[in-house]
Amino acid sequence: MAAPPASKPKGQRPLSWRWLDPSWLFGILAVVLPILVHLWGRGRGREVVVASLRWFGDGVSTFARRWRPSDLALLIVRCALVMAMALALAQPRAATRPVAKEGTWIVVEPAVLEEEQGRLRLEQLRAESPQSEVRWLVPGAPPVGDGQSPAGADRWRDDQWAALAAVGEVAPPGVDLVLLTRDRLAALPGARPVLTHDVTWIALETPDSVDWLGTESHPVIRRESSAEATRLEMSVDEDIAGRTGLEVLVEVAPERREDGALARRAVESLKSRGWRVSLASEGGGGTVRILLGLPDLPDDPALPDGGFTEGARWVLLDGEGPERACRGTVRPSQVVPRPFPMMRCLGSEWGRPLWSAPDGQPLLTQTASPDRTIYRFASRLHPSWSGLDATGWADWLEERWLHDGLLPSEVTPLGLDRRRSFSNEQEPRRAGPPSEVSPRFHPWPETVLWWLVAGLLLAERWMQRRRS
Amino acid sequence: MAQRLVDGYLAGHHRSPRPGEGAELLQFRAYEPGDDLRRVDWRAYARSDRFFVRESEVERDIVIRFVLDATSSMAVAEAGTEGSKLDAARSVVATLAMLADRQGDRVLLHVVGARAGSGTPRGGGRGLSGLFSQLESVEAGGEWGDRGLAKSGFPPRRRRDLVVLVSDLFQQGQEIEEDLGRLAAVGHDVIVVQLLHRSEHDFVVPAEAVFRDAESGRRVAVATAGLRSEYFARRDAELEHWRQLCARRGHAYRLVMTDQDLSEWLPLLLRSRRANGR
Numbered sequence: 001m002a003a004p005p006a007s008k009p010k011g012q013r014p015l016s017w018r019w020l021d022p023s024w025l026f027g028i029l030a031v032v033l034p035i036l037v038h039l040w041g042r043g044r045g046r047e048v049v050v051a052s053l054r055w056f057g058d059g060v061s062t063f064a065r066r067w068r069p070s071d072l073a074l075l076i077v078r079c080a081l082v083m084a085m086a087l088a089l090a091q092p093r094a095a096t097r098p099v100a101k102e103g104t105w106i107v108v109e110p111a112v113l114e115e116e117q118g119r120l121r122l123e124q125l126r127a128e129s130p131q132s133e134v135r136w137l138v139p140g141a142p143p144v145g146d147g148q149s150p151a152g153a154d155r156w157r158d159d160q161w162a163a164l165a166a167v168g169e170v171a172p173p174g175v176d177l178v179l180l181t182r183d184r185l186a187a188l189p190g191a192r193p194v195l196t197h198d199v200t201w202i203a204l205e206t207p208d209s210v211d212w213l214g215t216e217s218h219p220v221i222r223r224e225s226s227a228e229a230t231r232l233e234m235s236v237d238e239d240i241a242g243r244t245g246l247e248v249l250v251e252v253a254p255e256r257r258e259d260g261a262l263a264r265r266a267v268e269s270l271k272s273r274g275w276r277v278s279l280a281s282e283g284g285g286g287t288v289r290i291l292l293g294l295p296d297l298p299d300d301p302a303l304p305d306g307g308f309t310e311g312a313r314w315v316l317l318d319g320e321g322p323e324r325a326c327r328g329t330v331r332p333s334q335v336v337p338r339p340f341p342m343m344r345c346l347g348s349e350w351g352r353p354l355w356s357a358p359d360g361q362p363l364l365t366q367t368a369s370p371d372r373t374i375y376r377f378a379s380r381l382h383p384s385w386s387g388l389d390a391t392g393w394a395d396w397l398e399e400r401w402l403h404d405g406l407l408p409s410e411v412t413p414l415g416l417d418r419r420r421s422f423s424n425e426q427e428p429r430r431a432g433p434p435s436e437v438s439p440r441f442h443p444w445p446e447t448v449l450w451w452l453v454a455g456l457l458l459a460e461r462w463m464q465r466r467r468s
Numbered sequence: 469m470a471q472r473l474v475d476g477y478l479a480g481h482h483r484s485p486r487p488g489e490g491a492e493l494l495q496f497r498a499y500e501p502g503d504d505l506r507r508v509d510w511r512a513y514a515r516s517d518r519f520f521v522r523e524s525e526v527e528r529d530i531v532i533r534f535v536l537d538a539t540s541s542m543a544v545a546e547a548g549t550e551g552s553k554l555d556a557a558r559s560v561v562a563t564l565a566m567l568a569d570r571q572g573d574r575v576l577l578h579v580v581g582a583r584a585g586s587g588t589p590r591g592g593g594r595g596l597s598g599l600f601s602q603l604e605s606v607e608a609g610g611e612w613g614d615r616g617l618a619k620s621g622f623p624p625r626r627r628r629d630l631v632v633l634v635s636d637l638f639q640q641g642q643e644i645e646e647d648l649g650r651l652a653a654v655g656h657d658v659i660v661v662q663l664l665h666r667s668e669h670d671f672v673v674p675a676e677a678v679f680r681d682a683e684s685g686r687r688v689a690v691a692t693a694g695l696r697s698e699y700f701a702r703r704d705a706e707l708e709h710w711r712q713l714c715a716r717r718g719h720a721y722r723l724v725m726t727d728q729d730l731s732e733w734l735p736l737l738l739r740s741r742r743a744n745g746r
Contacts, residue, residue, distance in 0.1 A: 046676075046677045046678070047677065047678045047679075047687075048673060048674060048677045048678070049544055049679075049680050049682050050544065050673075050682065051541035051542075051665075051668060051681075051682050051683075052681055053681045053684075054638060054706070055699050055702040055706070056679065056688065056690065056695060056698075056699060056702075057695065057698045057699070057702060
């Protein structure tokens with residue numbers, strides 16, 4: 001375990017930066033343009049036609065124009081202007097990294113402590129402020145003792161706004177709340193609570209990966225992996241379901257045997273669709289390949305006896321569970337590149353489906369990170385969704401967004417492969433000032449940069465005019 | 469502009485052109501009882517079966533010759549504007565010509581320099597209207613050159629005319645001076661109006677620039693900060709030279725900035741000439 005960092009002095013809050021559109025940072029390279037212009041213009045001067053040179057004197061001769069300090073100053077201003085514009089367009093956000101202090105409640109979402117990252121962060125906060133109290137993010141805010149989740153924590157899993165409001169009721173006035181959650185809090189339904197306490201939200205970033213598994217022409221299974229869970233979704237087209245020779249490998253670490261339940265469900269699901277399914281396990285190192293060893297799996301006489309069939313085409317399924325369990329060994333030949341754009345959060349637990357097709361496939365999903373809320377739409381029409389059309393989606397979405405207070409101009413008619421993103425500022429605020437519970441990523445650096453751009457522009461014009 | 473200025477200045481002081489007997493036809497008009505029968509145009513009667521009377525302008529004694537400098541240097545525009553010295557010179561000539569015409573004097577225009585094909589007298593127009601059309605068509609170009617005045621059609625005859633030279637007096641050598649000397653030798657009464665832009669006079673130029681001579685095309689890159697005192701010294705010396713030259717030869721001389729209103733300086737010039745008995 002990594003040693004906790006040294007405590008910061010009280011009141012000192014290191015800045016944390018985030019760029020909403022970091023691709024604009026490449027714009028800094030454009031700083032070479034003013035440099036090139038200055039180099040090109042060196043030795044040249046503006047030509048002025050005069051009636052006669054008689055009064056200039058006979059001794060006047062051509063000179064090589066030399067650089068003056070004002071030229072250098074102008075170059076610096078122009079370079080700074082370009083850089084400031086690039087930085088501003090990248091939309092920087094700054095936050096003060098919260099430092100726990102005395103009189104602070106560290107309010108922890110129970111699921112956070114199931115993850116190594118969350119435990120480390122909590123230890124760090126505790127080390128920074130040993131006097132702070134650690135409480136659960138559930139009504140009553142019971143103290144976190146041995147790390148065991150409080151009873152009924154699952155009830156509040158999807159209604160953490162309410163849990164936070166309940167914590168605010170029991171927290172003594174003047175106590176600062178440091179909220180430690182996974183980053184899905186912003187996507188939760190319900191009203192944001194209005195709290196009298198100073199709330200700092202620390203949202204842990206969860207790494208994620210999504211890929212498709214299956215044959216090259218037919219992506220069959222979509223796997224979403226994160227530190228929290230792995231979710232499998234099967235997209236079985238009719239022509240795939242009838243295929244033979246397609247076998248499934250379920251690979252699960254032995255110490256996570258409870259994950260076998262999902263593997264079993266996956267296999268049963270595939271079997272019900274007419275697939276020929278095999279289960280396999282393999283030993284070696286710390287990983288065991290299990291063929292029939294999963295205790296929860298029923299014996300299936302149809303399964304092969306010693307591993308999967310040689311030469312068969314394999315599809316890998318992971319079990320749901322913590323990180324370790326979902327990182328099975330994937331052979332490169334078994335990973336199929338995605339043939340079309342990915343729907344990152346559809347159906348996952350940390351993206352909230354807002355709209356689903358009749359067959360249950362989510363069409364619109366809301367997901368959130370600390371600095372923005374993103375709405376994503378399914379980019380593929382399934383044959384069973386024939387009752388829907390893009391116009392119907394658009395009407396429904398527009399109606400919903402108008403209801404939620406989104407600007408109508410932000411709503412565009414949807415077509416296939418259409419995706420839209422909205423920043424958190426456009427997310428409807430249902431109650432209370434958002435700063436009370438929002439992550440403290442402020443846009444002030446961007447504002448400062450735009451003011452700087454304006455100032456530099458004026459300075460450039462003034463220097464240019466003075467020079468000429 | 470010229471019309472307004474002339475009207476304002478001449479009101480009640482000058483006579484109009486007098487219709488009467490003379491060599492130059494002014495107009496035809498219908499016969500009225502009392503008209504001299506000798507002035508009836510019988511050819512017109514034969515053609516139209518109506519009586520018309522010929523009216524001719526009284527022969528004018530004074531010829532005013534305007535010498536317009538249309539060399540390339542006159543095409544230079546004032547900084548920040550589109551008005552050239554040639555434009556200002558046009559106004560000066562037009563105003564003086566209109567004034568002279570109201571007094572019954574003959575006016576002629578001689579253009580020195582000018583782009584090829586421009587500024588030549590047109591066949592249809594004579595007198596003031598011809599001068600105006602000539603003024604309108606002139607475009608600056610070229611240099612004054614040796615005997616530039618003679619090349620402009622200025623007659624070498626020994627008759628004393630009033631000559632008005634409108635120029636910036638920028639010369640490559642001594643050519644303008646020499647032509648002025650020839651005018652003085654013939655005995656012409658000469659008025660010299662030197663036109664300069666304010667920026668030329670006050671040396672309002674960029675701190676560093678490549679300056680190109682409009683006539684010679686010579687280019688020099690100059691940092692003007694160190695040149696200012698020398699420029700002013702040379703300017704003052706040359707202006708003083710022209711002033712003294714004109715005084716010595718009996719020419720009237722007036723230095724005019726192109727941004728000066730004609731009404732500011734033209735009456736002064738005319739009154740000073742009248743005071744000198746001209």
